[in-house]
Amino acid sequence: MKKNKYWIIAGVINIFTAILHLIGGQLDLINPFMESNIDLQIKTELLGVWHMVTSILFASSILYFKYGFNTTKKANIELVSFISYLYIAFSFAFIFSSVYKSILAPQWGLLLPIGILGIIGIKKSKTNA
Numbered sequence: 668m669k670k671n672k673y674w675i676i677a678g679v680i681n682i683f684t685a686i687l688h689l690i691g692g693q694l695d696l697i698n699p700f701m702e703s704n705i706d707l708q709i710k711t712e713l714l715g716v717w718h719m720v721t722s723i724l725f726a727s728s729i730l731y732f733k734y735g736f737n738t739t740k741k742a743n744i745e746l747v748s749f750i751s752y753l754y755i756a757f758s759f760a761f762i763f764s765s766v767y768k769s770i771l772a773p774q775w776g777l778l779l780p781i782g783i784l785g786i787i788g789i790k791k792s793k794t795n796a
Contacts, residue, residue, distance in 0.1 A: 673788030674735030751785025
């Protein structure tokens with residue numbers, strides 16, 4: 668099996684997204700929210716969910732890189748497919764939220780390409796098998 672450049676590119680975009688989420692999102696969104704007067708329970712749960720997303724971003728980056736650079740074993744197509752379609756679903760959540768609230772939530776612009784590149788990489792891996 669050759670390197671899968673689509674999964675490698677998805678991994679690069681994904682790790683960029685994870686770092687942006689961790690640092691930029693923490694500074695611009697989470698820190699001001701934590702300083703607000705909203706109930707402590709709500710703050711705590713949002714912070715937990717925020718870092719769950721951070722974990723998913725980093726973990727899925729590792730998987731895209733693992734299978735993208737994997738030249739010796741067959742990739743776990745089901746896992747890569749699941750993650751890729753999940754990213755497409757995540758992007759639609761931001762697209763629909765943007766339309767519903769009439770304001771741009773630009774996260775979809777990073778999430779959608781990750782999912783699409785993952786799916787293209789699956790098709791490529793099947794033709795190279």
